[in-house]
Amino acid sequence: MAQKPSIPKGTRDFSPVEVQRRQYVMNTIKHHFEHYGFMPIETPSFENSDTLLGKYGEEGDRLIFKILNNGQYLNKVNEEDLQSKNEYKVSPQISKRALRYDLTVPFARYVVQHQNDIAFPFKRYQIQPVWRADRPQHGRFQEFYQCDADVVGSNSLLQEVELVKLYDAVFTDLKLNGCTIKINNRKILAGIAQMIGAEDQLIDFTVALDKLDKIGAEKVKDEMINKGISKSAIEKLNPVFSLQGDFASKLDVMRSLLSESETGLKGIEELEFINNQIVALGLKSANLDLDITLARGLNYYTGCIFEVAAPEGLKMGSIGGGGRYDDLTSMFGLKDVSGVGISFGLDRIYLVIEELGLFPDSVRAGVDVLFINFGDIEAAHAMNLVCRFRESGIKTELYPEAAKTNKQMKYADRNEIPYVILLGEDEIAAGALLLKNMKTGEQELLKPEAVIDQLK
Amino acid sequence: MAQKPSIPKGTRDFSPVEVQRRQYVMNTIKHHFEHYGFMPIETPSFENSDTLLGKYGEEGDRLIFKILNNGQYLNKVNEEDLQSKNEYKVSPQISKRALRYDLTVPFARYVVQHQNDIAFPFKRYQIQPVWRADRPQHGRFQEFYQCDADVVGSNSLLQEVELVKLYDAVFTDLKLNGCTIKINNRKILAGIAQMIGAEDQLIDFTVALDKLDKIGAEKVKDEMINKGISKSAIEKLNPVFSLQGDFASKLDVMRSLLSESETGLKGIEELEFINNQIVALGLKSANLDLDITLARGLNYYTGCIFEVAAPEGLKMGSIGGGGRYDDLTSMFGLKDVSGVGISFGLDRIYLVIEELGLFPDSVRAGVDVLFINFGDIEAAHAMNLVCRFRESGIKTELYPEAAKTNKQMKYADRNEIPYVILLGEDEIAAGALLLKNMKTGEQELLKPEAVIDQLK
Numbered sequence: 040m041a042q043k044p045s046i047p048k049g050t051r052d053f054s055p056v057e058v059q060r061r062q063y064v065m066n067t068i069k070h071h072f073e074h075y076g077f078m079p080i081e082t083p084s085f086e087n088s089d090t091l092l093g094k095y096g097e098e099g100d101r102l103i104f105k106i107l108n109n110g111q112y113l114n115k116v117n118e119e120d121l122q123s124k125n126e127y128k129v130s131p132q133i134s135k136r137a138l139r140y141d142l143t144v145p146f147a148r149y150v151v152q153h154q155n156d157i158a159f160p161f162k163r164y165q166i167q168p169v170w171r172a173d174r175p176q177h178g179r180f181q182e183f184y185q186c187d188a189d190v191v192g193s194n195s196l197l198q199e200v201e202l203v204k205l206y207d208a209v210f211t212d213l214k215l216n217g218c219t220i221k222i223n224n225r226k227i228l229a230g231i232a233q234m235i236g237a238e239d240q241l242i243d244f245t246v247a248l249d250k251l252d253k254i255g256a257e258k259v260k261d262e263m264i265n266k267g268i269s270k271s272a273i274e275k276l277n278p279v280f281s282l283q284g285d286f287a288s289k290l291d292v293m294r295s296l297l298s299e300s301e302t303g304l305k306g307i308e309e310l311e312f313i314n315n316q317i318v319a320l321g322l323k324s325a326n327l328d329l330d331i332t333l334a335r336g337l338n339y340y341t342g343c344i345f346e347v348a349a350p351e352g353l354k355m356g357s358i359g360g361g362g363r364y365d366d367l368t369s370m371f372g373l374k375d376v377s378g379v380g381i382s383f384g385l386d387r388i389y390l391v392i393e394e395l396g397l398f399p400d401s402v403r404a405g406v407d408v409l410f411i412n413f414g415d416i417e418a419a420h421a422m423n424l425v426c427r428f429r430e431s432g433i434k435t436e437l438y439p440e441a442a443k444t445n446k447q448m449k450y451a452d453r454n455e456i457p458y459v460i461l462l463g464e465d466e467i468a469a470g471a472l473l474l475k476n477m478k479t480g481e482q483e484l485l486k487p488e489a490v491i492d493q494l495k
Numbered sequence: 496m497a498q499k500p501s502i503p504k505g506t507r508d509f510s511p512v513e514v515q516r517r518q519y520v521m522n523t524i525k526h527h528f529e530h531y532g533f534m535p536i537e538t539p540s541f542e543n544s545d546t547l548l549g550k551y552g553e554e555g556d557r558l559i560f561k562i563l564n565n566g567q568y569l570n571k572v573n574e575e576d577l578q579s580k581n582e583y584k585v586s587p588q589i590s591k592r593a594l595r596y597d598l599t600v601p602f603a604r605y606v607v608q609h610q611n612d613i614a615f616p617f618k619r620y621q622i623q624p625v626w627r628a629d630r631p632q633h634g635r636f637q638e639f640y641q642c643d644a645d646v647v648g649s650n651s652l653l654q655e656v657e658l659v660k661l662y663d664a665v666f667t668d669l670k671l672n673g674c675t676i677k678i679n680n681r682k683i684l685a686g687i688a689q690m691i692g693a694e695d696q697l698i699d700f701t702v703a704l705d706k707l708d709k710i711g712a713e714k715v716k717d718e719m720i721n722k723g724i725s726k727s728a729i730e731k732l733n734p735v736f737s738l739q740g741d742f743a744s745k746l747d748v749m750r751s752l753l754s755e756s757e758t759g760l761k762g763i764e765e766l767e768f769i770n771n772q773i774v775a776l777g778l779k780s781a782n783l784d785l786d787i788t789l790a791r792g793l794n795y796y797t798g799c800i801f802e803v804a805a806p807e808g809l810k811m812g813s814i815g816g817g818g819r820y821d822d823l824t825s826m827f828g829l830k831d832v833s834g835v836g837i838s839f840g841l842d843r844i845y846l847v848i849e850e851l852g853l854f855p856d857s858v859r860a861g862v863d864v865l866f867i868n869f870g871d872i873e874a875a876h877a878m879n880l881v882c883r884f885r886e887s888g889i890k891t892e893l894y895p896e897a898a899k900t901n902k903q904m905k906y907a908d909r910n911e912i913p914y915v916i917l918l919g920e921d922e923i924a925a926g927a928l929l930l931k932n933m934k935t936g937e938q939e940l941l942k943p944e945a946v947i948d949q950l951k
Contacts, residue, residue: 044546044604044827047592050539052605054612055619058535074885076892078860078910079514083506083638084540084594084624085560090500104541105563107590109628113580121577124569134563136503138540148500149508156510158909160895163511168540172565182539195895197874204882319875320882371500404534418653419775426660426776429530436532439616439651453614454534 049175050182055404056455061184061389063402064213065166068186068383071208075201077164077188082145084168085136092137094144094370102172104181105134138170142187143367143380150191151371159192159376178386189380191368196309198379199343199363200316206347206359206381207325213388214397216324217350218358223333224310224343225362227293230303231279231331234296235272237263244268245334248279252332256280279331286314289329309343341365345381349391358384358391405454406434407494408474413463414441421462424472424487433494451477458494505631506638511860512911517640517845519858520669521622524642524839527664531657533620533644538601540624541592548593550600550826558628560637561590594626598643599823599836606647607827615648615832634842645836647824652765655799655819656772658837662803662815663781665839670853672780673806674814679789680766680799681818683749686759687735687787690752691728693719700724701790704735708788712736735787742770745785765799797821801837805847814840814847861910862890863950869919870897877918880928880943887947907933914950 046052053061069079085106092100112133113121120128139145142165150161166186173179188205190198203220210218228248232241243266247259259280260273278296282289290311297303310329317327325347335344342363349355361381368376392398408428410421421437428435438447451459461473466484474490475482485493502508509517525535541562548556568589569577576584595601598621606617622642629635644661646654659676666674684704688697699722703715715736716729734752738745746767753759766785773783781803791800798819805811817837824832848854864884866877877893884891894903907915917929922940930946931938941949 044608045543046539046546046604046608047541047543050541052539052609053535053537054609055534055536058537062535073862074888074890076862076890078511079518080511081509081514083502083508084626085503085506085638087501087503090502101565104565106594107561107563107586109557109560111580111582113577113582113585121569124567126567126569129569130563138562148502152500152502153508153510158906160906162892170540182541190895193895197878197893197895200878208885316875316878320878406529406532419772422653422656422772422776429664432530434530434532436618437653439646439649439653450614450616 047181049173049180051180059402059404060393060398061385063398064385064388064392065184065186067212068209069164069166071205071212072164072188074208075162075188075205077162077190080146080149080163080165081167082139082142082149082165085138086145086148088131088135088137090148091140091144092131095140099140103140104138104170104172105130106136106138108133108135139167140171141169142167142185143189144370146187146189147367148371150376151368151373154373160190161192162188162190164188178390180386184385186383186385187380188382189378191376191378193379194377196312197316199309199313200320202345202361202379202381203313203317203327204320204322206345207322209383210347211324213392215350215388215391215395218325219348219351220325220327221330221333221346221348222310222313222327222343223330224306225340226302226306226309226342227297227331228306228334230297230300230306231276233300233302235268235275237268237272240266240268242338248332249334250332251280282331286327286329287311289331290314293331306342313343335360335362339364343379349387350395353391353394355387355391358387360384403455405451405456406436407456408433408435408458408460408490409447409451409454409456410435410437410460410462411444411447412438412441413461417441417462417464417467420467421460424460424462427487428491428494431491431495433491460490503637505629505636507636512858515858515860516849516854517841519854520841520844520848521640521642523668524665525620525622527661527668528620528644530664531618531644531661533618533646536602536605536619536621537623538595538598538605538621541594542601542604544587544591544593546604547596547600548587551596555596559596560594560626560628561586562592562594564589564591595623596627597625598623598641599645600826602643602645603823604827606832607824607829610829616646617648618644618646620644634846636842640841642839642841643836644838645834647832647834649835650833652768652799653772654835655765655769656776658801658817658835659769659773659783660776660778662801662837663778666803667780669844669848671806671844671847671851674781675804675807676781676783677786677789677802677804678766678769678783678799679786680762681796682758682762682765682798683753683787684762684790686753686756686762687732689756689758691724691731693724693728696722696724698794704788705790706788707736738787742783742785743767745787746770749787762798769799791816791818795820799835805843806851809847809850811843811847814843816840859911861907861912862892863912864889864891864914864916864946865903865907865910865912866891866893866916866918867900867903868894868897869917873897873918873920873923876923877916880916880918883943884947884950887951889947889950916946 116132168182168184170182206220228245232238232244237244247262251259263273278292294307333344333346340362344362346357347359349358363379365377367378412418425435425437459475471484472490474485572588624638624640626638662676684701688694688700693700703718707715719729734748750763789800796818800818802813803815805814819835821833823834868874881891881893913933915931922929927940928946929940
């Protein structure tokens with residue numbers, strides 16, 4: 040039966056040019072991951088449910104795609120649970136596998152499971168799809184790639200320095216100049232909360248502070264008051280709300296503000312080390328900026344936090360982020376393994392590059408040159424040359440049928456093939472090829488060797 | 496809660512060196528796909544269930560992984576179906592998406608869905624994982640990659656010629672010399688069945704014939720008799736059972752055998768064209784062989800069939816296969832689109848290359864060179880050089896802590912890093928680096944530029 044074909048909402052088909060462009064971004068990231076010493080791993084698309092469930096909060100559990108067991112799965116369900124139609128109880132009985140929700144939990148699972156085969160510090164990268172049952176909407180998909188690099192088993196702040204350099208190297212290579220790598224330290228946030236007596240309200244406090252950019256100081260203060268933080272405490276925050284200047288001078292303000300918080304000063308010291316190293320090494324096109332309001336998934340990170348903003352003027356959320364976490368693998372029973380990592384937002388980076396017209400012309404889907412097919416005899420001659428061209432590294436095809444030249448030319452056009460070769464009776468007799476530049480329309484009669492040299 | 500971490504049966508984690516080796520195979524295949532004019536597409540990991548179900552037979556439907564709907568899915572199930580615990584009826588009500596079972600059906604769906612954006616003939620390749628709920632066993636996985644190249648919208652036999660050349664190019668590049676590309680034509684099988692009056696038993700007949708290699712002519716004949724094919728008919732098959740010699744002479748025998756079957760002769764003619772073209776163009780390391788017993792998924796293919804056998808002496812099933820199908824897209828309502836394609840068996844190719852020790856040394860996981868960390872001051876000097884090395888295209892890292900040299904050396908060893916650089920106080924003073932070859936143990940004091948030149 041013929042069906043009108045479609046794909047699930049929130050998923051995407053990628054056309055040849057889209058695949059090539061995505062590959063270009065991923066390969067650029069991958070190149071730098073490897074030059075920085077990160078090694079690739081891959082984990083299965085689905086994990087045992089108990090590996091994933093309970094790791095992302097209640098909302099996360101709901102958004103995890105669960106895979107139905109095969110065979111007679113209903114027989115094994117508790118009768119009462121089934122009668123009461125309680126999905127919360129039935130799901131674990133009919134589904135023992137779930138699709139990967141992110142790359143971090145599978146990575147933690149991998150490290151613990153393979154700890155005896157790993158030489159620590161372990162620097163791994165992973166570029167794989169993840170799945171989330173989010174309501175599909177513009178720019179939010181149920182299947183998307185994550186590109187993560189993490190180091191586990193090293194407390195050294197040089198890792199943070201390296202990760203800043205890595206962001207700069209990737210975005211510079213993608214010609215995405217002027218990105219801002221925002222950095223903060225969870226210890227500073229903890230220090231501020233301590234200072235204003237809101238240690239127990241650290242999350243409320245940082246969630247409010249995180250909105251400074253969007254809603255302004257007054258509204259942030261209102262929100263804090265609503266959350267029960269005292270007015271006098273909030274008054275102490277004024278230097279934070281008006282923080283300005285370069286990295287070092289912001290740090291100075293924070294240092295005097297936090298002079299009585301050991302934790303806060305530790306955070307300052309860490310950022311100072313990182314900034315000094317980055318100043319000494321230099322960045323090529325990105326800027327490193329201290330953003331005290333940056334919060335990012337507090338329950339998770341314990342040290343530095345990163346977030347990358349696209350070049351100014353682009354309406355686009357963060358295109359990367361990460362940070363240090365001190366206890367990731369303990370959920371699988373391996374304690375005291377500190378880690379730090381960053382992530383690249385592939386879909387958003389793609390959109391930014393597209394908007395700025397920065398995809399190189401060489402990133403195309405079609406071949407370099409198409410041989411026009413004039414019939415069996417000509418095609419047999421062409422096939423020989425097609426093989427030679429390919430062996431010389433030129434992406435080549437012969438149109439498979441002796442269709443009208445016009446149709447063949449249209450095919451070249453639609454696939455954006457830059458050159459076409461006409462090899463008819465006359466050219467064969469002359470031992471030459473007629474090379475047509477599809478952009479300029481220019482034609483040139485050349486020996487095969489000359490064409491190969493030109494196209495290589 | 497600490498859990499003992501594991502992954503579902505039939506799935507795999509890939510370590511850094513395994514990922515790199517798999518990438519090496521995939522990139523080699525990809526390289527040639529693109530040089531032959533195939534363009535990449537990607538389709539979602541899950542499709543609407545009705546896109547997949549009913550396309551792979553009853554057994555296939557059972558092996559498709561179904562994804563549980565989110566939310567309160569039990570409320571929507573028909574009460575009677577739920578009470579009777581009829582999975583066959585309940586599954587479609589609680590699962591509307593399913594994981595990709597192969598790349599062929601999603602490709603057909605893609606072609607029909609995007610037919611207005613495609614310039615036919617459409618040459619696409621696709622390298623993505625597929626999932627099957629097969630019972631896990633040695634060498635059979637629930638998640639594995641398929642690597643397919645197909646052309647749709649062209650009847651030209653030049654496509655078959657190209658695909659034989661493509662197999663040869665890939666396997667030659669992988670140094671897998673001596674593969675046999677077996678070819679047959681479904682029309683020949685139909686012709687034989689016609690000739691012996693077993694047209695209605697084409698499948699029984701070919702299933703039996705397919706076993707010739709394994710069980711010998713007598714047992715094949717027994718099986719055919721059991722299936723109700725007459726003795727006298729089977730007698731006519733003797734030339735098939737004893738078929739020998741080169742491609743052309745086998746074809747001659749078959750031509751006289753099938754002289755009265757129009758379909759059979761058409762099949763012969765097609766193979767003759769392909770063989771003549773291949774003889775003219777030459778193969779680099781593979782052999783093209785006519786294998787009249789080759790059957791491969793008869794319900795699907797309508798013309799030529801391919802199967803690739805690994806070099807002789809290796810106990811390994813086919814490492815590739817494919818063929819021509821005349822009606823793939825009609826399941827989604829687009830008729831009369833002929834297609835032909837081939838597939839590479841990634842996992843088996845990997846095993847063969849591994850067994851033969853053919854992975855190049857350059858396919859490694861670790862960096863090219865590790866800087867030993869002697870402390871903060873030395874590390875700061877090293878970081879500068881690390882950056883320069885990376886910019887010169889050398890994969891470089893600095894050990895993140897000033898751990899004992901022994902421990903750092905061990906790290907280099909375990910990650911198979913071929914060179915280590917010692918940059919201590921003396922070397923810094925001399926403006927030089929001590930480069931140690933980890934294989935030979937040789938050490939050399941060199942200027943940074945000289946090291947870069949050597950490692951590049």
